[in-house]
Amino acid sequence: MILKRPYPTVFLLLSFSLFGTFKLFGQKGTTALRINESVSIDGKLDETIWAKARLANEFIMLEPENGVPESPERKSEVKILYDDDAIYVGAILYDNEPSKIEKEITQRDDFGTADHFGIFINGFNDGQQDFRFFVSASGVQMDCLATENGEDFSWDAIWNSEVKITDFGWVVEMEIPYAALRFSDDKIQTWGVNFFREIRRFRQKATWSKVDRAIGSFINQAGILDGIENIKTPTRLFLIPYTSGYIESNNNGTESTFKAGMDIKYGINDSFTLDAILVPDFGQTAFDNVELNLGPFEQQFNENRPFFTEGTDLFSKGNLVYSRRIGGPPSASPTTSENETVETYPNTVNLLNALKVSGRTSEGLGIGFLNAITEKTYARIRNNDTNEIREELVEPLSNYNILVFDQRFNQNSSVSFINTNVTRFGDFRDANVTGIVYDINSKGNKYNISGDLKMSSIYDDEKGNGYSTYINFGKTYGKYRYSVASQYVSKEFDINDLGINFITNYHNFAANFNYRILNPTKRYNSFRLNANYYLELENTTGKAQDHWINMNINSSTLKNDFIGYGFLVSPFVTYNFYESRVPGRPLAFPASGNAWIYFSSNYNRKFALDVEPSVRIFDQENRLNYGLFVSPRYRFNDKLTLIYSTNYNRQNSDIGWVDFSENDIILAERNRTTLTNSISGKYAINNKMTLNLTTRHYWSFAENVQFHNLLEDGTFTTNNNYTSNKDANFNLWNFDLSYSWWFAPGSQITALYRNNAQNFSNEINKSFGSNVGNVFEDNLNHVFSVSLRYFIDYNKAKNWFKKV
DSSP states (O other), X not given: OOOOOOOHHXXXXXXXXXXXXXXXXXXXXXXXXXXXXXXXXXXXXXXXXXXXXXXXXXXXXEESSTTOBOOGGGOEEEEEEEOSSEEEEEEEEEOSOGGGOOBOOOOTTOOOSBOEEEEEEETTOOSSOEEEEEEETTOOEEEEEEETXXXXXXXXXXXXXXXXXXXXXXXXXXXXXXXXXXXXXXXXXXXXEEXXXXXXXXXEEEESSOOOTTSSOSGGGOEEEEOOBSOOOOOOEEEEEEEEEEEEEETTEEEEEEEEEEEEEEESSSSEEXXXXXXXXXXXXXXXXXXXXXXXXXXXXXXOOGGGTTTOTGGGGGGOOOGGGTTSSOSOOOOOOTTEEEEEOOSSOOEEEEEXXXXXOTTSEEEEEEEEEEOOEEEEEEETTTOOEEEEEEEOSEEEEEEEEEEEETTTEEEEEEEEEEEETTTSOEEEEEEEEEEEEOTTSOEEEEEEEEEEEEESSSOEEEEEEEEEEXXXXXXXXXXXXXXXXXXXXXXXXXXXXXXXXXEEEEEEEEEEOSSOOSSEEEEEEEEEEEEEEETTTOOEEEEEEEEEEEEEETTOOEEEEEEEEEOSOXXXXXXXXXXXXXXXXXXXXXXXXXXXXXXXXXXXXXXXXXXXXXXXXXXXXXXXXXXXXXXXXXXXXXXXXXXXXXXXXXXXXXXXXXXXXXXXXXXXXXXXXXXEEEEEEEXXXXXXXXXXEEEEEEEEEEEEEEOTTSOEEXXXXXXXOOOEEEEEEEXXXXXXXXXXXXXXXXXXXXXXXXXXXXXXXXXXXXXHHHHHHTTOEEEEEEEEEOOEEHHHHHHHHHHO
């Protein structure tokens, strides 16, 4: 029987009456002291004004022993000052063994093996989003935007900090400008605040305001910061001009490129900010981990461009945005005649400019707007008879737009409206997607109802509307928790112009039960058991596309070694409706079972090791998958660390599409081997200057041992007549060596040497050494680049001109 689609809107209406405001009683509070004198950020706290500030202390353990007061020998004391420009945080972190304080020097936003102090600020005191600022005992800064869905460390604010190691512990001093925060324009401010401390050698984390791990939320357990009144914040206008130069060399010659542009950040008010990029340059972003893709779907890559990763929490609502679409491959392919060949087809489209506006009102309404424009892009086509070259438009001038409204309420719940739109000028495909997303929690954050309703509209020769709806209910507190969920996706649902989705036309049911310990036992610091069930049915036929049962355990020992293991069983035949590349022609996938175990030793040790073996067996003759991941790492000292990783994967008698022959769909039974080796490392000259290394060699080959014809029922029969060589042997090499210097807050010089190469062949070569040699001989591409970004604060810059 085919399941009927769920109706989440009914639950949404009921939930407003069943679920109410979440409020904590007995919250801690502290008060900021206004100052009229300057404070030197030097990690000394020797100005007399610090002695007059109110003390926040008596931290409570977060983990491993949740709820236990911090040790008197390692107590923590925090004070806060403020003026019209910033808040100032002073922390004295006592330690009776200061020589044992961990203080590895890392890149920004990398915690490494070090002690840490942090302040979590919620300017609207709505219990749902923090601006978090951390500093390590080595002076490295980390900052992020945090919601209950996770922490976004791609967000980087401009702030100042210093630390000092003393004979009684260590001292932290921070200056956090109001420009790095968001809050209302009320004359009297009331902020949510929490302070955080990590003592790395004990793997202990503590907070000033107690966080009960039995409750399924963190942010709304913060304390209160008051005392900030009648502040006159300066104009928030920041200019970040950049200039960069590139020299690229390969077998085709050497060329140089010079680029210049600017990022602009303007505070419309204390709650809303405009970010814009003019003539963007993303040439130094991290390389993509490309793989040999034999499947029916594109490979999905991480977003590495800062503009599209920084502060984008609003735009991620509903998972409707895959920002790599902006400036990605063209949307159309050129039309050629029999005597024409496509000489060049661009892999990307140039981004002309982009801007985003985001913020939140004092009533909890978040508003986000993002707009980007890409330029016209052409393919070059050669006439094989005359050698004439013509150009064909494959991507017109295009506009990408995202609009989000997100209303928070009850200190723990929200409802969001999202719209994405792609307009391509001329006779090209346009698209529009609209969604409503809700996340509603009960009074004590014990239960949750969440879900969405989305609709897509495509405007081209074949116009179509599609929709998707999802609902989830769960218990979110205590040792024992559970959730149940269901989703319906129509066949026409398509978000791929600005988002990404691979499969449609299905409905599913999912259930989870989990158990966790909240405090250490005789064997474990942490322990969690998860049991999951999932069933996915294709709408048209009712056949199962996916069906499995899973159980896994994740734990950490008293010595802080992590151990995880589990199994997943798919007990029945399922059907892949996409592998054949022909609608309505599924491929039967046999019953299977896989198991794995993962071990990660305590990274506090100089030498640490990660290991994960896995195996999957199938109800099909000779079909077997197995793999092994091994990654040793060694920390030579607080400045130098090297990490090596190797990942081996073998698939025997894998079945997949390779070709069409007349009316037949040709499948290959193939043995595939994949080996990935990578080395990463860093040498920190100091906490503002690092050398960073990243290398990766990827090798994968698929050897076809037998061809088959796909039958109507999803099974296959042997084809001994098909003889084309469809074997694949793919090598990819990437090497990045960079130097980074944060020479002033928000200002950075980066020098990068990069080389890369790839090699593809239909001839299988099983020698690792010759594969490595071949990829280096196959036109290694060298790029050397230098980039300078300089942060200009308008308020300081205008004084420069007054002095002239």
